[in-house]
Amino acid sequence: EPEVTQTPSHQVTQMGQEVILRCVPISNHLYFYWYRQILGQKVEFLVSFYNNEISEKSEIFDDQFSVERPDGSNFTLKIRSTKLEDSAMYFCASSRDPGHQPQHFGDGTRLSIL
Amino acid sequence: RKEVEQDPGPFNVPEGATVAFNCTYSNSASQSFFWYRQDCRKEPKLLMSVYSSGNEDGRFTAQLNRASQYISLLIRDSKLSDSATYLCVVNMEGGKLIFGQGTELSVKP
Numbered sequence: 001e002p003e004v005t006q007t008p009s010h011q012v013t014q015m016g017q018e019v020i021l022r023c024v025p026i027s028n029h030l031y032f033y034w035y036r037q038i039l040g041q042k043v044e045f046l047v048s049f050y051n052n053e054i055s056e057k058s059e060i061f062d063d064q065f066s067v068e069r070p071d072g073s074n075f076t077l078k079i080r081s082t083k084l085e086d087s088a089m090y091f092c093a094s095s096r097d098p099g100h101q102p103q104h105f106g107d108g109t110r111l112s113i114l
Numbered sequence: 115r116k117e118v119e120q121d122p123g124p125f126n127v128p129e130g131a132t133v134a135f136n137c138t139y140s141n142s143a144s145q146s147f148f149w150y151r152q153d154c155r156k157e158p159k160l161l162m163s164v165y166s167s168g169n170e171d172g173r174f175t176a177q178l179n180r181a182s183q184y185i186s187l188l189i190r191d192s193k194l195s196d197s198a199t200y201l202c203v204v205n206m207e208g209g210k211l212i213f214g215q216g217t218e219l220s221v222k223p
Contacts, residue, residue, distance in 0.1 A: 031209055043158060043201070043213040056208050091157055098209025100146045105157040 002026045004106035006092050012112045013082055021077045021109045023092030032075045033093040033103060034067065036060070043091065048098065049075065055098070079111075087113045115140050117212045120202050124218035131192050135217050137185040137202030144212075146205040147178055149187050151198040152216065158201055161187075192221045 005024045013019050025032050034046040048055040049067050057065075066078045075094075079086055089110050093103040120137045127133050139147075150158040162169065164176040164185055175188040185202055202214040 033209065033211075035211070042215045043152075043211075045210045045212070048209050056210055058210075089155070093211075095209060099205070099207070100163075102148055102160045102163060103209070103211060104160065107157045110155075 002028075004092055004094055004104055006090075006106035006109050008109060009107070010110045010112070012114065015084055015113050016081050019079050019082055019111065021079075021090050021092075021111070023075045023077070023106055024073050025075055025092065025094030026104060027073075029094035029096055029104075031055075031095045031098050031103075032067075032069070033095075034077045035091045035093065035105075036088040037091065037108075038088045046077075046090075050098070082111075082113045084113050087111055116214075117141060118202055118204050118214040120200075120214035121217045123216075124220055126220045126222060127192055128222055129192060129194060131221075132188065132190050133192055133219060134189075135187045135200050135202070135219075137187075137214055139183050139185070139202075139204045139212070141204070141206065141212075142180075142183065143207065144183075144204045145207055147185055148203040148205070148211075149174075149176055149185075150201040150203055150213075152201055153198050158203075158213075161200070189219075192219075194221050194223060197221045 032049045037043045047057040089108045092106040095103040147164040149161040164178045173190045177186045199216040204212045
């Protein structure tokens with residue numbers, strides 16, 4: 001069964017440094033998403049991406065965040081200057097359509113900011 | 115009012131028990147509905163979509179009542195492997211998923 005893959009599985013970074021989280025969505029999916037989950041809290045939407053542009057973003061997704069699809073397979077989330085409160089699990093997801101098809105999640109990147 | 119609200123849990127049940135989870139959502143424009151399960155510190159995994167007519171997948175039955183904005187999940191003959199956190203998830207227009215805080219289930223031998 002095709003799956004979403006994410007790298008790295010765990011990233012430890014000093015506060016103020018830039019991080020790039022990588023995702024390879026399922027190959028025939030056209031809609032891509034990032035979510036985060038702070039330890040002990042619920043999963044929160046960050047951003048959706050379709051046709052090489054952002055479709056929607058949440059209040060969390062401020063100017064420090066950006067997304068990109070640099071080639072035909074990868075989908076990346078960049079945090080420019082990390083803060084302690086960016087520590088969380090970051091999940092990438094993809095789907096065939098945004099309305100009724102379920103989203104499939106990667107196994108996440110645990111980001112720890114020191 | 116929270117966008118998606120679930121039973122707080124945890125639910126501790128013996129093997130073979132039937133357990134029901136409830137969920138309410140606040141936005142009547144919600145387009146589609148799902149139950150996901152999440153094992154400790156892992157990714158959410160799709161359990162089933164939820165349809166207005168109700169749907170069943172083996173031991174799992176999901177119901178949706180759009181009028182009362184209520185979603186349920188019933189697990190029959192629970193197994194040890196059913197132990198997880200169950201996430202009620204609502205899909206808004208454009209694909210934004212809104213998650214409930216989850217209901218933890220622990221099935222004991």
